[in-house]
Amino acid sequence: MEILDGKKISEQIKDEIALEVSAMKERGEKVPHLAAVLVGNDGASLTYVGSKVRSCERIGFESTLVKLPDTTTEEELLLKIKELNDDVAIDGFIVQLPLPKHIDEQKVLMAIDPDKDVDGFHPTNFGKMALELQTFIPATPFGILELLKRYNVETSGKNTVVIGRSHIVGRPMSILMSRKGYPGDATVTLTHSRTKDLATFTKDADIVITALGSPDFLKADMVKDGVVIIDVGITRVPDETVAKGYRITGDVDFAEVSPKASFITPVPGGVGPMTIAMLLKNTLLARERHNA
Numbered sequence: 001m002e003i004l005d006g007k008k009i010s011e012q013i014k015d016e017i018a019l020e021v022s023a024m025k026e027r028g029e030k031v032p033h034l035a036a037v038l039v040g041n042d043g044a045s046l047t048y049v050g051s052k053v054r055s056c057e058r059i060g061f062e063s064t065l066v067k068l069p070d071t072t073t074e075e076e077l078l079l080k081i082k083e084l085n086d087d088v089a090i091d092g093f094i095v096q097l098p099l100p101k102h103i104d105e106q107k108v109l110m111a112i113d114p115d116k117d118v119d120g121f122h123p124t125n126f127g128k129m130a131l132e133l134q135t136f137i138p139a140t141p142f143g144i145l146e147l148l149k150r151y152n153v154e155t156s157g158k159n160t161v162v163i164g165r166s167h168i169v170g171r172p173m174s175i176l177m178s179r180k181g182y183p184g185d186a187t188v189t190l191t192h193s194r195t196k197d198l199a200t201f202t203k204d205a206d207i208v209i210t211a212l213g214s215p216d217f218l219k220a221d222m223v224k225d226g227v228v229i230i231d232v233g234i235t236r237v238p239d240e241t242v243a244k245g246y247r248i249t250g251d252v253d254f255a256e257v258s259p260k261a262s263f264i265t266p267v268p269g270g271v272g273p274m275t276i277a278m279l280l281k282n283t284l285l286a287r288e289r290h291n292a
């Protein structure tokens with residue numbers, strides 16, 4: 001069993017990006033500038049956005065954090081997005097999800113200029129992804145592809161089961177794994193909460209990608225020997241024995257499943273750190289496109 005070490009690989013990717021940024025500076029070019037919009041005070045979102053901004057600083061990007069109260073109206077948020085679309089100093093930006101219930105998420109995502117949509121959530125970019133055109137690939141799926149690539153995990157012709165059909169992870173992941181070329185060319189089954197007898201699918205899978213947010217959901221008797229496991233789950237489970245009061249738990253029962261796996265991502269330290277690295281990669285691509 002080999003650990004797919006997202007922490008290590010994400011550091012490598014950030015080092016590679018930092019080198020590119022140094023070269024840009026030496027050539028007297030503008031460095032990439034990422035903005036993140038956070039509406040409200042959701043604890044997990046604050047942590048993620050904080051990490052994104054800190055990573056920017058570490059690799060030499062400019063960053064802007066736009067913090068708005070949870071009373072922000074949809075109209076006010078749309079105005080802020082227009083400002084960021086029009087601001088030539090900003091190469092790319094994200095609106096952290098989830099948004100407060102009174103705001104229409106899809107309307108907000110559609111207001112983002114596709115050329116600055118480094119999350120790849122705009123329908124134009126999502127469509128380009130499906131059509132195998134050059135675009136911004138959503139950071140979490142992009143991170144999973146990169147992890148598979150850097151560990152030379154075979155995907156061609158492999159039975160791949162994705163669990164969860166969210167617009168951020170499951171749905172794009174199912175499309176990406178079925179695209180032509182490496183890492184792709186897989187035979188993909190997208191399963192979800194309405195799937196009947198899920199285990200019949202997972203038992204036959206060479207690769208299982210879980211993105212449902214249900215701690216320790218995938219058990220050893222649901223997979224075959226040699227399976228590749230990608231665990232996207234990051235649920236905060238209350239734990240009084242640690243200072244934070246919670247621990248991060250994946251969708252996979254790691255202790256049970258890992259002995260059967262050929263490759264497996266740990267939680268934390270697997271997919272999570274890759275997401276941030278690939279968001280930075282997309283922002284670098286946005287800057288390079290604006291330079292071109």
Ligand code: GUN
Pocket residue numbers: 094095096097098119139140168275
């Ligand atoms: N919420 C959870 N994951 C993500 C992500 O990748 N991007 C944004 N904007 N919000 C998220």
